[in-house]
Amino acid sequence: MAKKLLPLSKVYGLLEPGPVVMVTTVRKGRPNIMTLSWHMMMEFEPPLVGCVISNRNYTFGILKATKECVINIPTVELAAKVVGCGNTRGERTDKFATFRLTPAAARRVEPPLIDECYANLECRVVDTRMTAKYCLFILEVVQAWIDPSVKRPRTIHHLGRGTFMVAGKIIKLPSKMR
Amino acid sequence: MAKKLLPLSKVYGLLEPGPVVMVTTVRKGRPNIMTLSWHMMMEFEPPLVGCVISNRNYTFGILKATKECVINIPTVELAAKVVGCGNTRGERTDKFATFRLTPAAARRVEPPLIDECYANLECRVVDTRMTAKYCLFILEVVQAWIDPSVKRPRTIHHLGRGTFMVAGKIIKLPSKMR
Numbered sequence: 001m002a003k004k005l006l007p008l009s010k011v012y013g014l015l016e017p018g019p020v021v022m023v024t025t026v027r028k029g030r031p032n033i034m035t036l037s038w039h040m041m042m043e044f045e046p047p048l049v050g051c052v053i054s055n056r057n058y059t060f061g062i063l064k065a066t067k068e069c070v071i072n073i074p075t076v077e078l079a080a081k082v083v084g085c086g087n088t089r090g091e092r093t094d095k096f097a098t099f100r101l102t103p104a105a106a107r108r109v110e111p112p113l114i115d116e117c118y119a120n121l122e123c124r125v126v127d128t129r130m131t132a133k134y135c136l137f138i139l140e141v142v143q144a145w146i147d148p149s150v151k152r153p154r155t156i157h158h159l160g161r162g163t164f165m166v167a168g169k170i171i172k173l174p175s176k177m178r
Numbered sequence: 179m180a181k182k183l184l185p186l187s188k189v190y191g192l193l194e195p196g197p198v199v200m201v202t203t204v205r206k207g208r209p210n211i212m213t214l215s216w217h218m219m220m221e222f223e224p225p226l227v228g229c230v231i232s233n234r235n236y237t238f239g240i241l242k243a244t245k246e247c248v249i250n251i252p253t254v255e256l257a258a259k260v261v262g263c264g265n266t267r268g269e270r271t272d273k274f275a276t277f278r279l280t281p282a283a284a285r286r287v288e289p290p291l292i293d294e295c296y297a298n299l300e301c302r303v304v305d306t307r308m309t310a311k312y313c314l315f316i317l318e319v320v321q322a323w324i325d326p327s328v329k330r331p332r333t334i335h336h337l338g339r340g341t342f343m344v345a346g347k348i349i350k351l352p353s354k355m356r
Contacts, residue, residue, distance in 0.1 A: 010338070016215040017335035017343050018196010035355070037194040040218035042230045042312055050228060050314070052220045076349070083351045130308060134220055136228070138312070157195030157335070157345070160188070162353025165195050167335070168346025171254070173261045175340025177213070 019155035035086035058090035213264035236268035
């Protein structure tokens with residue numbers, strides 16, 4: 001996908017609606033992917049994102065050690081791959097190969113972007129004080145990419161046990177809210 | 179709305195898809211409402227929810243002092259009221275009266291449920307260690323209600339500046355994920 005840089009001030013609009021995301025990490029040259037719904041915006045700019053990653057996940061230890069990840073936002077066309085990544089273990093699966101996803105170089109962090117995802121957020125861990133107790137990582141988005149040709153991204157939103165809501169129509173209301 | 183109790187183990191399926199919610203609080207008998215998109219699940223059961231509420235919001239001080247709130251989940255029929263609550267200040271507006279919303283008694287906390295919302299989560303603040311730095315509150319859901327007649331809730335999901343995505347179609351994929 002041909003991506004352009006997205007201003008960091010616009011990142012919140014990608015994560016506020018609650019899409020399922022795919023988090024990429026890398027250790028010793030080996031990239032991994034996990035599927036995640038437990039994330040939220042915490043600050044507009046620089047964008048801070050909170051996410052909870054279970055310490056039973058392979059990604060937990062990598063993220064704690066390397067302090068870098070990419071949040072990749074898929075659309076419904078990738079749903080089977082998203083679920084596939086969620087159902088497999090990174091210790092024993094090369095998820096890029098298994099699910100035929102394409103790693104692309106990030107600019108400011110080591111983990112790869114997933115090229116097939118319409119948006120990618122390069123992140124650094126900035127606070128781990130609540131990681132032991134809640135598995136909470138606080139991330140700063142340091143670079144953001146978006147495919148400008150995707151006008152109405154049909155993101156997917158997890159309702160539990162493999163059921164997903166697909167992003168529907170757009171409505172606009174007069175608002176002073178950012 | 180006629181609500182029934184929802185098992186706490188099922189709460190995550192309501193918040194994971196990222197709906198805009200309305201948070202009710204009460205102080206000195208005066209209930210208030212704020213609109214919120216910055217929330218995430220942090221634990222399945224008992225359900226823990228993280229949320230970031232700016233210290234410029236009237237709700238911040240009330241929640242810090244009273245340690246109780248209700249997370250009310252609206253559907254698209256309420257969109258104008260949701261935006262109205264987001265655009266007004268609780269210090270000087272009785273939002274229940276202004277937006278013709280109906281307070282209903284909660285069972286385990288003092289703030290009211292918004293009767294028109296199809297789901298309501300009674301919450302207690304269980305951790306404020308990150309409140310000063312990030313305006314982060316960690317809530318435990320102690321009681322959950324749902325209107326069983328709402329089969330496909332058309333929740334709304336904020337994309338920024340009054341633009342919302344309305345929940346679309348449902349897809350089901352084989353998954354081992356909870």
